[in-house]
Amino acid sequence: MVQAAKKNRVTVKLFVGFELTSKSRIHLSQSNEWKQASIIQGHSSKTLIECPYQEKTYLGRYLDSNILTIQELKNQAKLISKIMETYCPALDLEILSLHFFPLVLVA
Numbered sequence: 400m401v402q403a404a405k406k407n408r409v410t411v412k413l414f415v416g417f418e419l420t421s422k423s424r425i426h427l428s429q430s431n432e433w434k435q436a437s438i439i440q441g442h443s444s445k446t447l448i449e450c451p452y453q454e455k456t457y458l459g460r461y462l463d464s465n466i467l468t469i470q471e472l473k474n475q476a477k478l479i480s481k482i483m484e485t486y487c488p489a490l491d492l493e494i495l496s497l498h499f500f501p502l503v504l505v506a
Contacts, residue, residue, distance in 0.1 A: 408506045413467065414450055415475050416459015417483065417495040423458070426487035433486040447482055452500055458483070461502075472499065 417423065427433045436446060450457045459479055462472075476497050483492060 410504045410506070412502050412504060413462045413499060414452070414457065414459055414502050415462060415472070415479060415497065415499050416447070416450060416457035417479070417492075417497055419449070419456045419458050420495065423487065423490060423495060426490040427458075430486045436486070447479065447486075450502070452502070457498060459498075 419427075439446075447458050447460060450459065460475070462475060467475075479497070480492055483490070483495075
């Protein structure tokens with residue numbers, strides 16, 4: 400019974416996002432769209448969140464599905480890039496590197 404409770408409290412999710420650099424932070428701080436989105440922080444398809452991981456901060460999304468195909472990962476990467484373009488149209492996204500990593504969440 401105790402193991403079942405522990406098992407239900409632990410969730411593994413895949414996160415995909417861009418590493419936040421000083422340049423991307425400057426662009427975000429100047430973006431009205433980002434400021435509005437960060438205030439609302441809802442769970443819409445256009446919401447990006449900041450996630451600390453291994454002493455760096457990333458801006459992206461948790462992926463909903465447990466099993467994803469390569470094509471679905473590519474689609475998510477394109478979606479995040481498009482959202483970043485709305486927040487920071489002057490930022491060259493080619494200089495940002497996209498990262499995928501698992502996160503273990505304990506409730």
